[in-house]
Amino acid sequence: MSQAGGVKVDRLDAIRSHLYANGFSTIQALADAIGASLATVRRDLQVLEREGAIDRVHGGARIAEGSSVELAFQERAKRHLSAKRAIATAAYDLLTPRTAIFLDAGTTVLQLARLIRLNPMPLRIFTNGLTVAQEFLNIPNLEVVLIGGQLRSENASLVGPQAEAMLETIWFDQLFLGASAISPDGAIYSVDSAEASLNKCMLTRSAQRFLLADSSKFGTTATYKVAPLSVAKAITDAGLSTHWRSELINLGVEATIADLGAQE
Structure with a gap:
């Protein structure tokens, strides 16, 4: 162009x-x-x-x-973009070739998908995100599976009983999960009940679970509880407050703080 x-x-x-x-x-x-x-x-x-x-x-x-x-x-994907890219870079470094991973439909996880597209390695990728799956069109060394279900247009994602039933037959080495909110009670929340239910299933089907959430999500609330924050390792950005850094330690959550200075 x-x-x-x-x-x-x-x-x-x-x-x-x-x-x-x-x-x-x-x-x-x-x-x-x-x-x-x-x-x-x-x-x-x-x-x-x-x-x-x-x-x-x-x-x-x-x-x-x-x-x-x-x-x-698209507007959500643009928000806090530097933080999301820093988080995605930290998550990318955790990938291991020839493993099975699940990428959810969140906008921070989308940045990880874009990094994988730019620097592909042999992976078996499962996702419920239409936008995430599109990132991998015609990319070598990737086996990509888009799970079925009911289309949730607001998040370009597939959810519902069919999606949950498919997850019950699969095991992942790593899950990379986004969140609508990390509430003051130390739990992951979603704005949608079907999305929350599917996220719960994802967490039970993965050996390693990583929550990718920029610092603006911490201390906010949404309607539907997914799980306690302690079920996953957190990857966030250096904008995280001192209070929440201490809170993660108190909750026993292993956290990676991505350096925003490493980004463009």
């Missing part, structure tokens, strides 16, 4: 992100937000409208009906 083409893609992403975060926006507001001329924004909106990503209305634009779920996942 040319440099000019890359700039245009970045600008389109910026428009989508702005509309997702702010709702309807005028052309002037978009131009101010992304630092482009009114004429450029109008051309970009025409492109996004043809793609079905936005709806143009008088004087501005808004996210198209049905595209907000996909964009919500």
Whole structure:
């Protein structure tokens, strides 16, 4: 892709992100937000409208009906990206060639999948994440299995009884699990009941269990409890508070603190 083409893609992403975060926006507001001329924004909106990503209305634009779920996942993937990449690098160093691993559908685990794509080794990879599985298309030395189940669009994941039944027939050397929240009671939580139930199954089918969670997740809450934090080794980033570092020791959780300075 040319440099000019890359700039245009970045600008389109910026428009989508702005509309997702702010709702309807005028052309002037978009131009101010992304630092482009009114004429450029109008051309970009025409492109996004043809793609079905936005709806143009008088004087501005808004996210198209049905595209907000996909964009919500993309927005989550961008948050705390440096921390997620640092965590993924620490997790990658724990991989052993010719083993079976499970990668869940979380956005931090997605960064690990991208590292494996860039630096592949012989692995048997199982996942319930559609976006994770797509990372491995046409990559040598990988045997990839996408488990079946009911599609949960919000997380681009497969969940439900069929997914859980398949897990009961498989054993993994390593599990790399994400989390919606690490609550003050020292437990892993999810925003979705089906996701939480599947995560519980994953934890029972793995010899080594690693929780990949950036420091912003600690001390937050979600609705559905997955398991005590002590069931897994934690990999987080150097932004973790002193309180939570002490809490991990008190809970008997072995933790790896990834150095953000090692990232780009």
